[in-house]
Amino acid sequence: MTTADTDPFAAESAARLIRAEQNGLRLAIACRTLVTGLAFAWYVGAPILFDGFEPRLAAVLVLLLFTAVGVAHLAVIGTRFDRSWMKYAVYALDTLSICATFALIPISRADDVPQIIAFRAYGIYYLFPLVAIACLSLSWRLVLWTGELCVAGWWAAFGWVITGMQTYLSWADIPANATRADYERVFLSIDFVGRGNRIEETAMLMFGAMILAVAVYRARGVFFAQVASDLAERRERDARQKVSALFGKYVPAEIAQRLIANDGPMRPQRTAGTALVMDIAGFTAFSAQNAPEHVICVLDAFLSDATDAVSKHGGIVMSYLGDGFLVTFNAPIGIPNPEQAAMQAACALLGIGQGHGFDIRVGIASGDLVTGTIGSSERQSFTVYGDAVNLAARLEGQCKILGVSVLVDAATQAAVTDIELEACGAQNIAGLASQVPVYCLSGEG
Structure with a gap:
């Protein structure tokens, strides 16, 4: 041959x-x-x-x-x-x-x-x-x-x-x-x-x-x-496309393409953006009541639709967190009005969750976000840091305490114009010394 x-x-x-x-x-x-x-x-x-x-x-x-x-x-x-x-x-x-x-x-x-x-x-x-x-x-x-x-x-x-x-x-x-x-x-x-x-x-x-x-x-x-x-x-070109397609399954596709095109690690980048953290309410009980294969199948279908939804609004899934994920807007890929996009994505996620039989919780916070690659010369990972990321995660957890589906911080609320939000008062957030004013969707407070 x-x-x-x-x-x-x-x-x-x-x-x-x-x-x-x-x-x-x-x-x-x-x-x-x-x-x-x-x-x-x-x-x-x-x-x-x-x-x-x-x-x-x-x-x-x-x-x-x-x-x-x-x-x-x-x-x-x-x-x-x-x-x-x-x-x-x-x-x-x-x-x-x-x-x-x-x-x-x-x-x-x-x-x-x-x-x-x-x-x-x-x-x-x-x-x-x-x-x-x-x-x-x-x-x-x-x-x-x-x-x-x-x-x-x-x-x-x-x-x-x-x-x-x-x-x-x-x-x-x-x-x-x-x-x-x-x-x-x-x-x-x-x-x-x-x-x-x-x-x-x-x-x-x-x-x-x-x-x-x-x-x-x-x-x-x-x-x-x-x-x-x-x-x-x-x-x-074909090799890069194959690597990008494979790499994009484990890191955001946009990031994979940029890393492959640049042939090197991405330098840390600071931008003003919005972080969204989503989690499924009661997922632990759901997992205990169903076979692992069924749990993974259902979760995969939900996360696939949820990822498509946030991508349509310009969000990038930075990492999957068990039964949820972390999404950034305007970091590292720039978009206009990241706060507005994050709120629209949150509303879309609520509908997708209901369609899959899940109640979800969403925390959204805006501020400086730092994105870049970390790790050794052998293995690296792309990640995001910033107070907004930590606050979004804390707000997602606070949703359970307040009994609401979506909580956002004051910076996000001030930039959102087409979705009605109401104040939930200043809340004690774990890890923060002072209380933080938070807002939820109108009618949930």
């Missing part, structure tokens, strides 16, 4: 690379087919432009065949019929056919004109477009393959032509102290083959093919690096 079989990211990377190569090859074959198609159209239409020009049937059929081969190859690229050797075969056909044209198709209808004139009149530059078009395939191997075939085919055609010549001249036939007449006699002779020219032009073609192959190789490397970077970013 390969890595691509087990790693979906690696499989996608391989698929993207294959698609890129296939698209590049389509572009290369499309360009090549367009050229052969235009050549076919020009050759067939040449008699219209040039009087006395008669297209050879063999040439027409060859150009038509080449165009058909390109169309057929385009049709199978990326399909189940596609094979890796096909592109090499198509480029071999093109390259060797051009070379064969120079060797086999007569340059002149006269019998006394040697075929070597084709090499001098036209030249190797007809092969350069093949190497250039091969670059579009994003395959450096195909570029080298085409360059090597061009050199081999050009020399084979050249060798075939000069083998059929009875006599020929080359640069070696020019004397050391050559005069103008010597150059004219050799270089301008119809039998001049220019073996040295063939060496130079094929060397330059091969050198150019090698440079282009290196360029394609580097382009592939850049593409691979970009794909790897994209996949690594996706891996990291």
Whole structure:
């Protein structure tokens, strides 16, 4: 089993690379087919432009065949019929056919004109477009393959032509102290083959093919690096989302996302906010009368709905306290009017408690709240401190003494405008030296 079989990211990377190569090859074959198609159209239409020009049937059929081969190859690229050797075969056909044209198709209808004139009149530059078009395939191997075939085919055609010549001249036939007449006699002779020219032009073609192959190789490397970077970013993003989803089950989701995004502990933050502490009245008796599994199931359903309710009002559940929880508003995530939001959340909790068959008690206090991470380098926890937190917990306990469902402090009461509250007098709160004025929902006092 390969890595691509087990790693979906690696499989996608391989698929993207294959698609890129296939698209590049389509572009290369499309360009090549367009050229052969235009050549076919020009050759067939040449008699219209040039009087006395008669297209050879063999040439027409060859150009038509080449165009058909390109169309057929385009049709199978990326399909189940596609094979890796096909592109090499198509480029071999093109390259060797051009070379064969120079060797086999007569340059002149006269019998006394040697075929070597084709090499001098036209030249190797007809092969350069093949190497250039091969670059579009994003395959450096195909570029080298085409360059090597061009050199081999050009020399084979050249060798075939000069083998059929009875006599020929080359640069070696020019004397050391050559005069103008010597150059004219050799270089301008119809039998001049220019073996040295063939060496130079094929060397330059091969050198150019090698440079282009290196360029394609580097382009592939850049593409691979970009794909790897994209996949690594996706891996990291997915990993963060998984960690955030898992981490968010144990700490507030907003806090989990911020901790993961910052890659470090959150510094202590002081804000003016509101703390809400909620508890279920009579839950101890309920637990004693029911099986543990049933208790946990019922409590989980209630706390799930209760958490959703406070979240809708901008509250963040900082911790679950047995059968209740501690919620903060405007700490550490800012919201407008935290006191108002806390009171609206408390009223929503009362309705949810009744829907689950519970009576709940809620204590709310406003003031400075300090949030941050605590613990060792090995294990840390996010928590909240402040007098408001302690007071909210004390007010929740005071609800039982006063027989009310919700108690709030004076700071919260002063900021609430849409919910009617009534004074319950100054109360002795455990842990506080002086009495604290508290307020409850209208009609409960």
